[in-house]
Amino acid sequence: MKNALFASTGVLLALAVPHHASAQELSAEQIAGRFGARATVLDMSLSPSGDKVAYISSDNATTEILYVVDLKGDGVPKAVTSLTDNNADLSYCDWANEASLICVAHGIVKVDGGIPATFSRAFSVGADGSKPRVLTADRSSRAYGYQQDGGTILALDVEGEENRILMTRQFLPEVTTGTRLAKEDEGLGVEEVDIDSNRRRLVERPDEEAVRYVADDNGALRLKVRRPRDSSGQLTGEVEYFYRAPDTSRWTRFSGDLEGFVPVAVDAASNVAYGFQTVDGFDALFRVALDGSNRREQVIARDDVDIDRLIRIGRQRRVVGASFATEKRQVEYLDPEMAELAAQLQAALPGKPLINIVDASADEQTLLIIASSDVDPGMSYLLERESKQLSPLLPLRDPLVDMQMAQMKPVTFPAADGTQIPGYLTIPAGRSEAGPAIVLPHGGPGSRDEWGFDWLVQFFAARGYAVLQPNFRGSTGYGDAWFGRNGFQEWRTAVGDVNDAGRWLVSEGIADPEQLGIAGWSYGGYAALQSQVLDPELYQAVVAIAPVTDLGTLVDEARDYTNFQVVKRFIGEGPHVREGSPANFADRFSAPVILFHGTEDINVRDSQSERMEDRLKAAGANVRYVQYKGLDHYLNDGRVRGNMLLEIDQFLGEHLRK
Structure with missing residues (x-):
């Protein structure tokens, strides 16, 4: 593919790609097998330099496999680690730094005599498969209950240190009988974790009713979400949102005109929270000042559909726009360069597909892109913005690459x-x-x-x-x-x-x-x-x-x-x-x-x-x-x-x- 905007380098990752027959050449069993097959790419991420890609695939059964590809080397995917547990899935992996990845697995376990419950676990692993290490904090032998929440990664770079991350931790109360050493802290807190040594430092004390925290693009803790419970421990259905101003540890609740505001992300430079609030029956995107003034600005709104997704890119999860679905999903960019880039990509690629910028290098000069449409399960690309080279990487569903699709x-x-x-x-x-x-x-x-x-x-x-x-x-x-x-x-x-x-x-x-x-x-x-x-x-x-x-x-x-x-x-x-x-x-x-x-x-x-x-x-x-x-x-x-x-x-x- 060559055009006035982008030149394709044609460096499809070296895979054993079989020949695919048309639907007319296949039996019903073969067609069912190909459409039922798990996606070739379940998750994908780009290293800070933009020189390596990690992606999760599977054996088409219940095993997920993490592969790493050195784009400056031989371009051959190398298996790093795998998860074979039938009751758990390797959900996603992000690059902690150029040499290490952080992954999260989700699954189901039976507790309290057979009641099924969800759980998650976080771990790190070297890009070469070395030094696997569990990041989820150990559960004390004296602790009550089962540790379901294994931690959410809030920031990949804390204070500019590539090996230090910010992640949540579920604290469980401990049995106090016969000891003065038992810990009574309970709820969701936040720790700074050194992924090389696994040393941990408490950043936010646990809150029994907290369910989520959000860090800004500098790695500072800025938002907290609480779901209150009644006297029997049941969720009431209410949700409370809090913010923290810079250089303070005090939480302030969004209230008054912001009672229905749902914050999602914080931009540190402008000191605002981006989130959603309903206007005339439709969800709209707002930004709210976090300086105590509660100044609110409507950013994107429509009178026919909800604005329902925030578009963020890169290691700092920078906010660049929001999206909504009318007849087709559309993105309205706040960043003019990203808007121009997305328009050029859609025009350059065949079929004018949906364009999704899924990751970026630390300097945002190398982008990982997925293009898909109604008749295309999706292709991943690497875009070098300076040279305008667009390189196809991996199809998202290899068994369907040349199957005819219906519009x-x-x-x-x-x-x-x-x-x-x-x-x-x-x-x-x-x-x-x-x-x-x-x-x-x-x-x-x-x-x-x-x-x-x-x-x-x-x-x-x-x-x-x-x-x-x-x-x-x-x-x-x-x-x-x-x-x-x-x-x-x-x-x-x-x-x-x-x-x-x-x-x-x-x-x-x-x-x-x-x-x-x-x-x-x-x-x-x-x-x-x-x-x-x-x-x-x-x-x-x-x-x-x-x-x-x-x-x-x-x-x-x-x-x-x-x-x-x-x-x-x-x-x-x-x-x-x-x-x-x-x-x-x-x-x-x-x-x-x-x-x-x-x-x-x-x-x-x-x-x-x-x-x-x-x-x-x-x-x-x-x-x-x-x-x-x-x-x-x-x-x-x-x-x-x-x-x-x-x-x-x-x-x-x-x-x-x-």
């Missing part, structure tokens, strides 16, 4: 009450008449679908199905009124919109009414099942992955956790709890159902699918339940996902291919 088009369709519902329509290439189709509601319900690559959508399209993803009322991103009371409390509206999506596909001549199915994951699986309660004749097949099936039980299952009251309020009380539970209305189902669930799902217990299966069988309905042992809500195993896609393909083929 995703933003659409709107009318709900029964006339409201226009936004969504995304993907039709298999070359199709011009009514045929098999899938309505695919998203999870959440506090979420939304966006334009871009989606492995599940593209698998369905590769197998000949048109796919419509409705952003039903109850979705986020479109303001408070659109979200309403959420898709559980107002399930009739949300699921009604989902069913209207199916009716629109038929009315537009896209779907054959005898070949119309519905599929979903998590809340999407719930909506797929509940669609039968509202209209049993609309869909001819139902696919539900990790679905909620009983709202009352969902609340009961949260009793073992501190967020019980939060979950209870989110679901609400009243007739909708029973009426909005598909397990209570199995006798209404006329379409065949297939269920999938992991046994270690902490988001939605697998008992939800078991209950649905039992009720449907008792009602004489056509149901099959596929259970995956040892996996959580996300089924992060490429072999399992491939198996699931093949099972879905066979199920849909049996009931929709007539």
Whole structure:
């Protein structure tokens, strides 16, 4: 690729890249395996000099592998370390300095007699695989409870020292019987840690109700988030935000006009906090002075969608803009140079993809970029700003590199009450008449679908199905009124919109009414099942992955956790709890159902699918339940996902291919 703006050096990292056949040359099993495969690049970061890249990949099962590439050397990825625990994932790694990386793993463990709980652990490792060292503080043998939070990295360079980091620490109270040495400190605090010696210095005393801290770009602690608890230790649902002025240890709460301000980052040079606050029903980006004046300035706002992401780059996580999603995600840059650069990149790369600057060298002259689109799973690039050399590095999903993808088009369709519902329509290439189709509601319900690559959508399209993803009322991103009371409390509206999506596909001549199915994951699986309660004749097949099936039980299952009251309020009380539970209305189902669930799902217990299966069988309905042992809500195993896609393909083929 050569153009007037950038010259490509063409230095694709040396990998054993196999030849990929087109979908027409592959069997259903091979197609399912490729679309179900875990991403080749799960996380990626750039060293301070810009001379090395680290990325996390996998064995396509449950092992994650950290690779390091010396871009000034042979360019060959070298495995540094790996995580083989079935119940934990290597989530991300950042460069502490040119010779060392800091990584964080997340997982699930059983505590207190079998209750599943999340945990995290932080560790450092040399870029050559040497000197692995656990950074999460040791738990005292006298401590009460299990140490779930292994620490969050707040700053990579403290006072200019590359080997010193700032990270949070969960302090546990200790048994005091028979000793005067027991520590009674409890809660989340902050320590400065020397990653070479693992020596630690307390920077912020623990706070029982603190859940997050934020450092500025100089490595100074500036923000604290607290979630108060009641007398029984349950979260109340309230959130309190505090800031610290420069050169003081006193915390000041955001209050008054800033009561609803959610700070995210602090710019040390201008002494302001960037964050979000709702204006006329939509989230907008503000900056607030941290000099005690509470002076607030609106930075970016819209009257149709929420401003929902802060764009930050480099080791200091410098704020350069914010983004929002209309028909496609857009970025509004505060930094004019970054705005010009992003526009040039989008124009230079084929297909005008989405541009994501994922990391930068210490001087921000070398950038790590990912470009992707609806028909492109993504390619990573290295950009040298001074020479304007753009070098392709690694595809994000190597098994799909030359698979043909179907275009995703933003659409709107009318709900029964006339409201226009936004969504995304993907039709298999070359199709011009009514045929098999899938309505695919998203999870959440506090979420939304966006334009871009989606492995599940593209698998369905590769197998000949048109796919419509409705952003039903109850979705986020479109303001408070659109979200309403959420898709559980107002399930009739949300699921009604989902069913209207199916009716629109038929009315537009896209779907054959005898070949119309519905599929979903998590809340999407719930909506797929509940669609039968509202209209049993609309869909001819139902696919539900990790679905909620009983709202009352969902609340009961949260009793073992501190967020019980939060979950209870989110679901609400009243007739909708029973009426909005598909397990209570199995006798209404006329379409065949297939269920999938992991046994270690902490988001939605697998008992939800078991209950649905039992009720449907008792009602004489056509149901099959596929259970995956040892996996959580996300089924992060490429072999399992491939198996699931093949099972879905066979199920849909049996009931929709007539």
